[in-house]
Amino acid sequence: MDFKRLLIEYAASMDLYIDFEAAERLEEYKALLIEWNEKMNLTAITDEKEIIIKHFLDSLSALKYMELLPFSKSVDIGTGAGFPGIPLKILRPDAEFTLLDSLNKRVNFLNTVIDKLSLKNIEAVHMRAEEGASKKEYRESFDYCFSRAVASLSVLSEYCLPYVKKGGSFVSYKGPDTKEEIASSQNALKILGGKIKKEKKVQLPQSDIIHSLIFIEKISHTPAKYPRKPGVIKEKPII
Template sequence: MEYFDMLKEACENEGLIFDETMYNNFIQYKALIKEWNEKINLTAITEDEEIIKKHFIDSIKVFEYPYVKEATKIIDIGTGGGFPGIPMKIVKPESSMVLLDSLNKRINFLNEVIDKLELKDIKTIHGRAEDFAQKAEYREEFDLAVSRAVANLTVLLELCLPFVKVGGYFVALKGPAIEDEIKDSKVALKVLGGHIQEIIEVNIAGSDLKHNLLVIKKIKDTPKKYPRKAGTANKNPIK
């Protein structure tokens, strides 16, 4: 039970209950990451303790914003190896979770994790945010969208806010230097119906990893034209 206390403390700091079933899920998840990482590029972080801190605990830190615990319908956009969505699902099993990623190999990995951990009320979508955000069953249907994807904030807003219902939130896990990104995204925020609610600095004990949770509230409907076709947000960001 080498990492039990570390994960338990991370959960308790956020007011979450942590038990042995959750711990066993994390350990199995870690083993699957290491196994699959030899076949496909999931992460550059391969040491056990680093996976625990920089993927699992970093994902749990999303709960620093109190609303996250209340959200029942969540989507993780550009989930990659399942971060932060799968750790969030493990520690809050009653939530409904959708994991979206554009790479089929990663979706295959995520499906195996879901199967092996016997997680319920969680599904994967293989595709692009630009396409799925225009579908009625996904558009403005979620209490919470999360993303740890490495993308400029202006681009992320266009990809993620259309999934969030008015009154819900988008939480972006960003690096320490976000002030310029926030300045550059002011027009996009206004156009897409978002409002910056809070910036929460996140530190992980025993790690050099520093993150910010950028909490954005959805205050009005996103115009139907957004998100635009795949690649447009990158080439021609909202200014």
């Protein structure tokens, strides 16, 4: 299998441009993902073609609908094995990234990827989302927040919007059916200072998978009491 050729070809079918250097870095990232996955559980997706489609191109799909400007600051909340943060960083090397995850083993993997791929202006941080949001260096200091984490939109917004500066955006990667979730999150978004700007459906190539991207604009400051403690956020989401 010609990994780079398929990656570039499938990306082009989504109107995404990946140059050869970025494709080489993504291929090296794939190799590290597969190697480390034998030692620890990073992903259930190990087929190379599926990694291209379900991890890399899904992560990069946001670039179809937004521009990551040079020197902009982004945070990836609950990044796991580095999705979507590392693919986005590889395609936008001038942008700054912070990858946040609560499991130190995953952060060790991310640091290895950052080192092996010689990525600059990117850091992997071992921290819970609600802890980072209370720190001065992180709170409302990012232009963009990304998350592919699995949680309801109201819960994710409480974790993520405190990181975003006024005028910035939170991009939530979701499944195909978001109507009820969006409706039930309206009050939470209002309280947390966010407003849905747009939603885009993404058809992943060579598959019948349709995902949604929800773009939430930060229109006012998040009150200091948010985010609450993790147990409270999940058990009593803002309604």
